[in-house]
Amino acid sequence: MLKVENVSKLFRSGAFGGKKKRVIHDVDFEVKPGEVVSLIGESGSGKTTVGRMILRLTSVSEGRITFDGEDISTLKGASLKSYYRRVQGVFQDPFSSFNPIFKVGRVFRTIRREFLSDLDAATWETRLTDALNAVGLETAALDKFPHQMSGGQLQRLLIARALVLDIRLLVADEIISMLDASTRIDVLNLLGDLKRQGLSIIFVTHDLALGNYISDRIIILQKGVIVEMGATDRVFGDPQHPYTRSLLDAVPHLHERWSEEELKDLGLVADTARSGGHLIEHRENHLVRVYS
Amino acid sequence: MLAVSDLKIHYRTLAGAVKALDGVSFSVADGEIMGLAGESGCGKSTLGKALIRLEERMQYVGGQVVLDDKVLPIADDRAMNPYRFSEVSIVPQYAMSALNPTRRIGRMIDELLDARGLKGSTLRPELERRLAILGLTPDVLGMYPIELSGGMKQRVVMVLSTLLDPSLLIADEVTSALDVASQKKVAGALVEFRDRGYVKSMIVVTHDLAILAQVADSIMIMYAGKLAEKAPTRTIVEAPAHPYTRLLLGSLPEVGIRFEEQRLPGIKGRPPSLLSPPTGCRFRDRCPLAFGKCVEEPPFIEIAPGHQVACWKADAHAQG
Amino acid sequence: QSGEYPRNETLYMSGAQWGNIVGFNPYFGNFANGLIGLVNETLFRYDPIADKYIDWLAEKGEWDSPTVFKLTIRSGIKWSDGDDFTADDVKWNIDLGKLPTIWWTDLYKSIKSVEAAGNTVTVTFEGTPNYQAWQNALWNIPMMKPSQWKDHANETEITSWTPDEPIGTGPYVFDKAGYDPTTRVVWTKTPDGWWASKAGISPDPKPKYIIDLVNSSNNVALGLLLSGKQDLNNNFLPGVATLISGGYGLHTYYDKPPYMLPAVTSWLLPNTKKAPLDDAAFRRALAFSINTDQIAKVDYGNVVLPASPTGLLPVWDKYIDKEAVKQHGFSYDPKKAAEILDEAGYKKGPDGFYQTPKGEPIDLKIEVPSGWSDWMQAVQMISADAKAVGIKITPKYPDFNTYQSQRNTGNFDLMIENSQPLSDTPYTYYRYLYQLPILSSQTNYNFARFEDKEAWDLTVQLAKTPRTDIEKMKEITAKLQVSFMDQLPMIPLWYNGAWAQMSTTTWKNWPADGTDRQFIPISWRGWLQMTGLDTITHLEPAGE
Amino acid sequence: MTSTSSSPAAPAAKSGRNEILYFAFRNTKLVIGAVVFLIFLLGAIFGPMLATHEPLTFDAPPGLPPSADYWFGTTLFGQDVFSQFVHGLRSSFIVGALGGITAAVIGMLVGFFAGYRGGIVDEVLNMLTNVVLVIPTFAVLLVVAAYLSVRGLGTEAMFIGLTSWPWAARAIRAQTFSLTSRDFVGMARLNGESTFRIIFGEIAPNMSSYLVMTFILLFGGAILTAATLDFIGLGPTDSISLGLMMNFSVMNAALQLGMWWWFVPPGLAITAIVGSLYVMNVGLDEVFNPKLRAL
Amino acid sequence: MLRYLARKLFIYLLTFIVAVTIDWAIPRFMPGNPVDALVSRIALMPDANAALTSYFMAAFNLDQPLWQQYLNFWWALLNGDLGRSIMLFPTPVTTLIGRALPYTLGLLLPSILLSWYVGNVVGALAARRKLLDNTVLPLGYLLTATPYMWLGILLAWVLGSSLGWFPLAFGYDQSLKAEWTWKFISSLLYHWILPFASLFLVALGGWAIGMRNMIIYELESDYANYLMALGAPQRLVRKYAFRNAMLPQITGLALQLGAVVGGALVTEIVFSYPGLGWLVLSGIQNQDYFVIQGVFLFIIVGVLLANLIVDVVYVIVDPRTRVGLQGDAA
């Protein structure tokens, strides 16, 4: 369905963009219908950038991204709109995803105006109510200002927004990292339910536990390079790349305490981000980057 | 040894007083790292700030703070000053921007020490030694904050805050903005400092229970301006007595838990407004165990050594 | 000497110099004021009050024949650099007229030769000389030192080059130490003494220094005057009438209104190329409708006098044909104005305003420069007067530059104009009124663009009348007056004054009516020759 | 950065707009500023109706101090100062409003597009802004005005507007830039909304208070600049303004003659209007910015 | 750092080119011919007009094709030639500017620098003391809202005209020779005080308010909070706040320059002070385009240079610019 083919991204930096900085190197993966793919990496590894490129909020510098075989960078006007009817995103900060001066219901009116203007009022109402119910909200919620709602509610509204459109791929960029522990699981569960209904999700996170919780496949990004990817149980159960391992080691567990040495090992995570090398198939459905 | 009793701190707002701390009593032993956790807005930071410096809008309403047998005059900004830094110190949440951007770090530290009546130069070797422990070279002292990465700044702040070997250190959300790798480093540093005796005791504020489980000796859970539970880390993690603590722990996905296999429950509802909090147990609206008695406020009582809970049903549960 | 000009030895004057001082070239407009008269003297001078020429550097000047003028140069005069002033110097200066950029070049074209021999200079004309212009030139051409100027006596530099220090024959020399082009020029008494006082022709001026201050604005001038920091002020000061009677110790030529000598006629300038202003009847009707007495009284507080219908200044009173004025003149009479219009076929439209005989509405603009408040008020009064008669005139206030360029290019309806000052002959007035041909840009004369061949011929005839032949001059001017009053190419309104406010704190013996000091107390360029200099030479320190 | 964005739901009881009004009426700075401003605005609107004289006609006795007949006295030439004053007020407001609007429109367009589009558009617009910013605009105005033979209020206002926008553009650009990085703008793009719609429907409303304040400052600035130009004599040639009044009074020795009633009212009015605008601005800031709301 | 300066320099260069082009274009594309004004100033017989007009057209380089004129204009400019004045032909405009400049600079430099310094100190004090704040703030707003000329007029009226304490015109007493005697210098100062005071006061208000607000903002910043949490005395915190608040004020200084120059021009007019403002005014009144143009260019260059200096100073005092633009620090 979605194919990310050897995509690289260069940002201009410095005055007048004299220099270019490559933040994504040759990223190549695929998302199948009904599949949840997690993009995992530390801060600055390029997760958001990949997500934004898929959403066409950032342009692709090299390579291409196709959806159902169509190169998304060629989309314009109506075809872009139709792309957005199939692919949507939810972002990290629920509070900043809503225009703070309007009531939250405005988002849905905009959706209707931009995408569903052909729908008659009744159909629209039922569709809206259904979507809201699916995320566990009442229509009354639409009449509130963003600051009057909790982060979890807002994220659910955004997911409902995607549901109204009946999309096929959702890019969820750290959508729970700003939520309280008590509410984040609600949102995660909701994503899980949607996946069951056949929605594909690209789940961006730096929290391995969360990635593990709902995803089918894991992609580990380090400084814009995919260092390891594969089925969730493979990558987590048998991490091959040192970077993946160090990430896993750093995850605190409730019930297992780090040993004294582990805790006080203040050495930096091995800087193994080298460009070059290539991904080889370690096992079926498990690719690892090796360097010659 | 820190002993806080019935501390009440309110925020003055136009809409009325926000009762961010509404009668909080607990103690932290020497050498203890106490984790403080709870949902956003429950008053964690307020507690941390109250122990060192009240901001303009914070209003001291009542209670007492005793540190090493001395009563801290927390309501009196001037009287409090001599205690700051040397007795109580803080690693703020905003470590990234805590350093004056236009002063070289070393110079800033010297000026600060001089202003406190200490000689910057005599402390210099100790400063450099501690920086080295965290993997920083003395060069950083000659740099401007902007020349350091976020993690470096955070470590510098940690060293600076503990330079005078305070009795109590408050670390407010020092790991929250970091990814797992950096988080671990900071957590390690906290323990290291305690172990070396740079600080006697510590309050680590965070909403991330998993990290507390790694570093804290005891964990205190707050809910809506009140204490819910305090116990040794192991007890909290393995045998929490307060229903809120349990629900909170239950909603944490551990590596290995998968949605497909085990669907974790969340906690329904939202915490009450602190402007006019309900009487009685503040968690009762969301509590699965709530019963008639919950309209009365449960006392924060010790149900086992070092294990305090504020719940009418705590006893039953701890034993059951 | 200390770095100061002692107050009791210094005469401060201002009123002529606007903007920075541009040096010492008497042929360029903004030369240091006082240069002509105090340094570079003229062959003759002229006393307008007595209508008398004063022999000056020339001891005599006579027509040997109708075409030969013979000048006798006074001997014993020295340039300030020590050289003798000679007839050759005079010839050289007159010969400058051959340069096309010199203002009397037209006159010079009719000169066949200029010869110097001994102390005489003989000027021979071709055909009938323009006697009037020649006479006028004689007291206006400054004598410059040929050795200083000879390298620059060409077409362009003569109007733009400037020496660092001017050399002249006059009572004062340039004081370099005090020169500040932005604020002042200082003239110091000639160290070796002035030829005129040595020769007993003129008293020796008492002020050791004359400081001519650059005008920054009326308010500065007024401030200085009121605080006794200025002795002779030649600005028009708004509200001056109240000051004179206000006990500020100010002296004026007359001690009662109009206080000032009349210096120039202010005219209502119609554009005679535009209907209905091309119609003499209409212009006359306008003339009858304006209450100039009222303007003089209300607007000026009586420091000006209403003008004679001939437009001629009071000094030319002897030329005025009183009989003609009675018959052809005009005075404020709205009824008469209406009659003239009715007679000429003008009819009132539905709005109560007159329309042209062809039935077109009349709506005229009258313009004066913005900020010239006395004129602004005057045009409002004019427009109100005209409205009373039924002529629609709207005041407009463009800025000065616009005003000037519109005037020169003929892009206006009505304006107030007064650029032709007092002189020794009414000829200059008639040239100003009638000169032909009309060019696309009229820079000095005939702004009304009035084409009257006959009047211009008469003016030329006047020019060719010797200045001594007063009767002939009267005869011609009488004809011109009749023609003028019938046609009114411009409408005389009032006489602007020779604005002079004098302070008696440091200097006394200022000119005054009814004394033996009937001089014009004016330092404007060209006026020192017209007894401005005598004002200075007759001053005495006030302390004594 | 961290999870502190749980906004204090404290005054949630009142809805956003009411809350603003509530604070607005309690903000003394805003109230005082607005009252002073309104007084002068009313003076500008209704004053000319009260004036018994044409501002430029000379139909009064000259040089009178204020009296019952001539409230603000008369000029040296017998013009009624009060009439001049109220007409001048009107001109000031017109120039301020027109100049302010022109500058605000340009500043907004440049700021919005530079901030939103970024990249090369930003570079170019930014360059333009910087160029106009460092040019001493007053000097430009001076040159331009000096060459115009006919000058009216409209041209004056327009030229002021054309030269005074850069700081506004800069500020708006910065605001837009930070708002653009907010996720709701990304959401809007995912909605397929047009650039125009995003800018004016999503971004602009969020900075409306800021835009109002910017406009207020531009308004005040335009009044000051106009007064300065008028004072030099580059003001309108066909009407009266407060700056011209000062020009006339100074040029005609009102200082020396002690005719204070001629130059005090116009300067006082400008100071009061501009001052009230500035004070209102501070008040508005306090109203809109919860951080500054005094207890 | 060098990149930063290079970028700034580029902008200044561009600004300069734009300004010069505007300056060159305006008189050429506006109706009316400056030379006519000059010629009409010299009393001429009609037929001499043409000769002199063409002479002056040539003298002002107006007789060439436009592109040539443009290049000439640049060439002359780069040679420090701003043309000749019309009203004071043939005085070079640079001479006129040279005469007026000392007066203007003498007003501008002290008033800008002193008002900046004093304003900042007063503002910083105001941020500290409620009482002072309550007086400084309203007064500051009043002062910034005051048109330069009006304050000048008021001072002139009260202190000059009514009380007679100060002179109201000229750069020095006209009874003195311009020699460097004590008497002359004191006269210069005496004439300088009022125009200086009015410039100083108006600018002062703005700086004081700006500084006060900046300080309050700085005192709420994280580093100030941290310092206070570590028990740093107020003195140190305020010292830092002052230093840091000063930085935006430096850039503010550059941005304000143009306005202050405008203020100086009108103030000079009020006090008949023989500086550039005075020169420009007579240029305007006499339609002397070359003087107007010249002064304009001069101001542009002055302001650009001052901006550049401020930029360099800023880079030196603010470490953030130094590092932040070296590339990707940290």
Ligand SMILES: Nc1ncnc2c1ncn2[C@@H]1O[C@H](COP(=O)(O)OP(=O)(O)OP(=O)(O)O)[C@@H](O)[C@H]1O
């Ligand atoms: N607009 C931009 N211009 C220049 N560099 C950018 C831009 N956006 C992102 N980058 C850089 O690209 C890299 C990847 O950024 P990205 O936001 O995709 O990381 P991330 O993995 O999402 O990190 P985080 O966990 O902090 O959100 C970073 O080094 C960042 O500095």
Ligand SMILES: Nc1ncnc2c1ncn2[C@@H]1O[C@H](COP(=O)(O)OP(=O)(O)OP(=O)(O)O)[C@@H](O)[C@H]1O
């Ligand atoms: N300056 C303030 N004015 C008014 N109310 C405040 C202020 N600061 C905090 N509060 C309120 O006080 C309560 C406690 O806030 P506090 O910052 O202590 O929470 P927290 O537990 O640290 O939350 P978080 O995890 O989000 O940091 C919250 O309800 C908050 O809304």
Ligand SMILES: [Mg+2]
């Ligand atoms: Mg990201």
Ligand SMILES: [Mg+2]
């Ligand atoms: Mg907190």
